Amino acid sequence: MSLTKEQLLDYYRKMRNIREFEETIHRENTTGEIPGFLHLYCGEEANAVGVCAHLSDDDYIASNHRGHGHCVAKGSDPRLMVMELYGRAEGLCGGKGGSMHIADLDRGSLGANGIVGAGAPLATGAALTQKVKGRDNVSVCFFGDGASNEGYVFEAMNLAVILKLPVIFYCENNGVGEGTGVDYAVGADSIADRAAAFGMPAKKIDGTDFFSVYDAMEEVVAHCRAGNGPYFVEAETVRFYGHFEGDPQKYRLKEEIDNAKLHRDCLKKFRSRVIEEGLATTEEFDSIDSDLVAAYKGYVAEAKQAAWPRPEALTEDVYITY
Amino acid sequence: MAEKSIRTAIGEAMRAEMRRDNNVILIGEDVAGGQGCEGELDAYGGVLGISKGLIQEFGADRIIDTPISEMGYMGMAVGAAASGLRPIAELMFSDFYGCCWDMLYNQAAKFRYMFGGKAVTPLTVRTMIGAGASASAQHSQSPYHVFTSLPGMKCVVPSNAYDAKGLLIQAIQDDDPVIFCEHKALYDLPLAASEVPDESYTVPFGEANFVREGEDVTIVALGLMVHLAAGAADELAKQGIGCDVIDPRTTSPLDEEAILESVQNTGRLIVVDESSARCGFAHDIAALVASQAFDCLKAPIKLVTPPHTPVPFSSPLEQAWIPSGERVAAAVLEVTMGLDAKTAMDTVMAAKSAAA
Incomplete structure (x- = not known):
């Protein structure tokens, strides 16, 4: 393994950070204090972290409705994200975006998005910016198997190929779009197979294994930075919770979810491998876990006490000038 | 000062802004034309010839012909605007807004508000409106009332050449997204022609x-x-x-x-x-x-x-x-x-x- 201990613990911390974010929100949502729709990323953390490990603040991502993980991985402050979910003034978007619209342009995040598939042309546009400005930065569109059937994605893929843009179409295939299975919704044998029809290279990887994601993305990002045009990645991953918080998930079997948590949990897999290879200890991982548990307790307590947006904020920031 | 048509005024505005600022690009269907064909490049220069000659001056990296793919290229223009460019996206007929409306309605217009005042999306959408050319029900409408209803979007409807040039330059320099509606009967209408300075100027928005x-x-x-x-x-x-x-x-x-x-x-x-x-x-x-x-x-x-x-x-x-x-x-x-x-x-x- 080429990663240093420091890197390994850092990537684990980022994945664990996302997990704790989502588990905290899952727990706190039951108190009724978090308004709106929530779509949790638990089980998919290796993807956001394995991809963003290769990106800088000058590279862009476009996320989706299940976006908390992507935002944390790209470097947004989780404390301010929790504030945002509680609708508070200090939230990352001043409490005016909420879960589905967390963006952080200073970190190269074009935002989570409530419109399925919309990130694909937006990320393609950010890639166009890099090309026009003559930079070697790239952009990544995170989207799911559900979005893979949106016309947005097809049009963006074609544009990216013909204009040779440095954009990575990263499909997190968790097997179910809302409540409909991928085997029903996708006509092709695999989503990645579609890329060839657009003239785009593609890889299919294990999105529950951080190292599979990290290694694949090292090559894919280098391909795009070198000006070779777009790339398609399909990562097979798992979704531990429902489409949205409160989803009774009658379309899934309990055994399927239990099995995924037991055998396909990217955090457990990461820990076992790293401990097995003697690169870090259980105590070191546990210490990261307990630090994050404490941190999130603090974020939630603080958010619950934080100030609401000023009434005037209602009509502010619609335009820059008007 | 020369009397110019709206057609000329709009072309002048785009050229001047592209010369002034390298971040200004033009995206759309056949804005040059001829890409991938054996005949002439810039065969159209926009379906009305307004952008003719721009690809020779600014190159194919900034004068970007797209496939017939409104949802995709409008989204690409929005993403480019949110990440540092000032795209002019040409939506050939405003009637086609139905093909790309989400990118304007749910994305570009809302970014600034949803993201707590941090986004800047300087997009200009140029689009044709208007009946009178027997272009029938899908190429003749004037849906500026729909555009006007959208918070976060600005909407311009010029009536003469002087205003068209100044308002388009203002639109391109404006940091908010703008839809610029060009009535197809006005491009060459003598009544709409006016004295237009060769140099750049702006006409402010919101002044009748x-x-x-x-x-x-x-x-x-x-x-x-x-x-x-x-x-x-x-x-x-x-x-x-x-x-x-x-x-x-x-x-x-x-x-x-x-x-x-x-x-x-x-x-x-x-x-x-x-x-x-x-x-x-x-x-x-x-x-x-x-x-x-x-x-x-x-x-x-x-x-x-x-x-x-x-x-x-x-x-x-x-x-x-x-x-x-x-x-x-x-x-x-x-x-x-x-x-x-x-x-x-x-x-x-x-x-x-x-x-x-």
Whole structure:
């Protein structure tokens, strides 16, 4: 393994950070204090972290409705994200975006998005910016198997190929779009197979294994930075919770979810491998876990006490000038 | 100073802004044309030839021909705008907004607000509006009322060449997303041509232009309708009826003050609007005046709009669909002389045939 201990613990911390974010929100949502729709990323953390490990603040991502993980991985402050979910003034978007619209342009995040598939042309546009400005930065569109059937994605893929843009179409295939299975919704044998029809290279990887994601993305990002045009990645991953918080998930079997948590949990897999290879200890991982548990307790307590947006904020920031 | 058409004015504005700022790019279908063909590059230069020659000066990296893929390229333009460029995206016909509306409606217009005031999305969408070319129901509409209803989006509807150049330069330099609506009957209309300086200048948004001034009636009109209203006003002036003809130039932001002040003087309002018979621009202006200047009104507000139908193909039907100068004049007679609609129109037509 080429990663240093420091890197390994850092990537684990980022994945664990996302997990704790989502588990905290899952727990706190039951108190009724978090308004709106929530779509949790638990089980998919290796993807956001394995991809963003290769990106800088000058590279862009476009996320989706299940976006908390992507935002944390790209470097947004989780404390301010929790504030945002509680609708508070200090939230990352001043409490005016909420879960589905967390963006952080200073970190190269074009935002989570409530419109399925919309990130694909937006990320393609950010890639166009890099090309026009003559930079070697790239952009990544995170989207799911559900979005893979949106016309947005097809049009963006074609544009990216013909204009040779440095954009990575990263499909997190968790097997179910809302409540409909991928085997029903996708006509092709695999989503990645579609890329060839657009003239785009593609890889299919294990999105529950951080190292599979990290290694694949090292090559894919280098391909795009070198000006070779777009790339398609399909990562097979798992979704531990429902489409949205409160989803009774009658379309899934309990055994399927239990099995995924037991055998396909990217955090457990990461820990076992790293401990097995003697690169870090259980105590070191546990210490990261307990630090994050404490941190999130603090974020939630603080958010619950934080100030609401000023009434005037209602009509502010619609335009820059008007 | 040379007299120029709107077509020339718009081309000049784009070229000047692209020279001034390397971040300005043009994206759309056949904005050059000929890519991937064996014949000439820049064969179209935009379907109306407005962007002709730009690809030679600025190259294919900045003059970007796209596939027929409105949702994709509009989204790409929005993403480029949010990440540091100032794209001009050409939506050939405004009727096609249905193909890419999400990128404007749910994305570009909302970024700044949703993201807590941190996003900057300097996108300009240039698009053709207007009936009169027998282009029928899917290539003739003027949906600026829809664009106007969208918070976060600005909407421009120029009526003459001077304004078109200054407003387009303002749109490109503006940090908010703007939809710039070009009436297809105005590109080469001599009435819309005007003295246009060769150098760059801006016309500010939200400042109406008083095209005619008069004491008796306020007529608010946009785009091609400005010329119908001005023509009617000139005829009515001969009969001693004076009209304020106001061209708001931008529907969002809107110069409410100019309209309200004028109605306070005249006490009468007519709105000439090609957008829609229901929930249109005319209805918005009528509601503004009815709610804020009701006490000044001496007569009911009159709206001159198309009927509530799609735009028909056949010329006589299409001509009947488009608001006419005669309908504007008749509306003025209704509100100034208290004539009923039929008598007012008969009077206008009689005057017209007498003049002929």
